[in-house]
Amino acid sequence: MKNYLFNGKSFKSACLSLLTANILFASPIVASEAQKGNEIYEINCQGCHMADGKGDQDMGMYPALSNNIKLSSASITTQIVTNGLNGMPAFREYLDDGEILEVVNYVRANFGNNFKDIARLSDIPK
Numbered sequence: 001m002k003n004y005l006f007n008g009k010s011f012k013s014a015c016l017s018l019l020t021a022n023i024l025f026a027s028p029i030v031a032s033e034a035q036k037g038n039e040i041y042e043i044n045c046q047g048c049h050m051a052d053g054k055g056d057q058d059m060g061m062y063p064a065l066s067n068n069i070k071l072s073s074a075s076i077t078t079q080i081v082t083n084g085l086n087g088m089p090a091f092r093e094y095l096d097d098g099e100i101l102e103v104v105n106y107v108r109a110n111f112g113n114n115f116k117d118i119a120r121l122s123d124i125p126k
């Protein structure tokens with residue numbers, strides 16, 4: 001049998017190191033999604049809702065997203081982010097559907113929120 005070499009390693013040992021890397025960095029796909037929601041938040045939301053999700057506590061203009069029961073509905077949260085609400089800008093023109101869902105799922109699973117269900121494409125208002 002031909003012996004394939006990857007970076008000077010045999011195929012078998014290259015596979016073994018990939019496997020080890022996967023175990024060390026458990027589930028790279030989930031990690032990159034979390035990173036993305038986090039990045040979208042930093043760029044688009046943090047300016048008002050703050051890095052810790054606590055909003056501006058002094059002026060009371062921007063509500064806290066942390067420990068916020070209003071985020072319990074995935075579809076209402078998705079609607080607010082998509083279409084805006086009073087002083088909350090509509091993100092429909094700045095983010096695509098996938099990015100809206102990522103940031104909604106990010107805020108609903110962070111800042112002390114622990115809602116287990118996720119927002120889906122069908123939650124985005126037409």
Ligand code: HEC
Nearest residue numbers: 044045048061062063070077080081085086087088089103
């Ligand atoms: C320009 C400031 C601003 C930015 C940027 C902003 N928001 Fe808001 N957000 C608000 C304001 C003001 C409200 C309150 C709206 C109301 O209830 O009248 C709000 C409300 C919300 C609510 C409902 C919570 C509640 O208690 O009413 C959610 C969820 C939310 N924002 C998520 C986000 C996300 C996610 C982003 C980034 C994609 C974002 N916001 C960006 C200002 C902002």
